[in-house]
Amino acid sequence: MKSHVALMAALSVALVGPAAAQTKDANAEFEKFRAEMEESSPAELFEARGEELWKAKRGPNKVSLAESCDLGQGLGNVEGAYVRTPRYFADADAVMDIERRLVWCMVEKQGFKFEDIAKKPFQGANDNNAPDITNLVTYVASGSRNMKFDMPLHDAKVRDAFETGKAMAAYRAGPYDFSCNTCHGTDGKRIRMQNLPNLATSEGAIRGVQGWPGYRMTGGVMLTSQWRMNDCFRQQRFPEPKYASQAVTNLIAYMTGNANGQLYKGPGIKR
Numbered sequence: 079m080k081s082h083v084a085l086m087a088a089l090s091v092a093l094v095g096p097a098a099a100q101t102k103d104a105n106a107e108f109e110k111f112r113a114e115m116e117e118s119s120p121a122e123l124f125e126a127r128g129e130e131l132w133k134a135k136r137g138p139n140k141v142s143l144a145e146s147c148d149l150g151q152g153l154g155n156v157e158g159a160y161v162r163t164p165r166y167f168a169d170a171d172a173v174m175d176i177e178r179r180l181v182w183c184m185v186e187k188q189g190f191k192f193e194d195i196a197k198k199p200f201q202g203a204n205d206n207n208a209p210d211i212t213n214l215v216t217y218v219a220s221g222s223r224n225m226k227f228d229m230p231l232h233d234a235k236v237r238d239a240f241e242t243g244k245a246m247a248a249y250r251a252g253p254y255d256f257s258c259n260t261c262h263g264t265d266g267k268r269i270r271m272q273n274l275p276n277l278a279t280s281e282g283a284i285r286g287v288q289g290w291p292g293y294r295m296t297g298g299v300m301l302t303s304q305w306r307m308n309d310c311f312r313q314q315r316f317p318e319p320k321y322a323s324q325a326v327t328n329l330i331a332y333m334t335g336n337a338n339g340q341l342y343k344g345p346g347i348k349r
């Protein structure tokens with residue numbers, strides 16, 4: 079890890095330069111760095127913690143998720159669950175992404191209180207550890223490494239979530255009248271040297287979902303797709319969405335649906 083820290087420091091210097099001409103170099107540097115890091119990915123640490131949590135008898139009901147939670151692939155089976163969500167869960171009568179489903183299982187099966195999980199669902203820059211829910215998402219996502227996205231778009235309820243997510247991405251509001259598409263609806267947009275993926279295309283959508291959950295070098299924290307959505311609501315000057323809400327699932331459904339058929343490489347690294 080030591081050498082990672084040094085590399086990160088060097089890289090962040092390379093990345094914050096103001097000149098647009100540096101963008102290409104910085105991107106190339108980052109790609110090289112990512113390739114190196116992914117060989118001994120820090121995400122593995124979070125996967126391992128998540129696996130322990132998945133198997134441990136926890137909560138007021140003292141049951142494990144492994145024996146009580148169905149992620150759509152049969153009780154306790156994590157394989158392929160990440161790339162096949164969002165999906166419809168009849169027991170909850172809702173379309174859910176993985177994070178939302180895990181929260182549902184923690185509440186319904188293990189007896190945790192939603193309010194307690196929602197109090198601090200994402201790792202902050204000053205937190206030493208990622209929240210349990212992030213570790214769990216990371217473990218479950220690792221069960222889909224090198225599988226293709228295969229969200230069940232043929233299911234009418236999933237299709238509905240996808241269409242709602244698509245409409246949300248185009249919805250302009252807030253003090254700047256921004257929509258997601260203002261920043262992510264055309265090719266080649268960039269802000270502060272970050273290339274912004276066009277989420278309407280298959281190519282852009284896979285970039286939007288690839289590498290999440292991801293170890294973010296900025297701050298050295300592990301974060302999920304749900305966090306990414308929250309942070310983009312902030313970019314958009316929208317109020318923060320309620321944690322694990324249907325709205326966030328819909329946006330994830332829109333992106334995942336557009337990325338269907340492409341390979342998911344597992345939990346990754348983000349700048």
Ligand code: HEC
Pocket residue numbers: 247256257258259260261262269272274275285286287288289306307310311313314329333348349
């Ligand atoms: C004001 C511009 C802006 C708006 C509006 C915006 N985003 Fe973003 N988005 C960004 C920036 C900047 C980044 C890159 C941040 C980074 O890499 O640190 C980003 C990153 C992302 C990513 C991750 C891309 C990757 O490479 O992993 C996704 C997915 C995403 N946004 C989706 C959305 C969605 C969905 C909405 C609407 C709810 C939205 N964004 C609204 C600016 C915006």
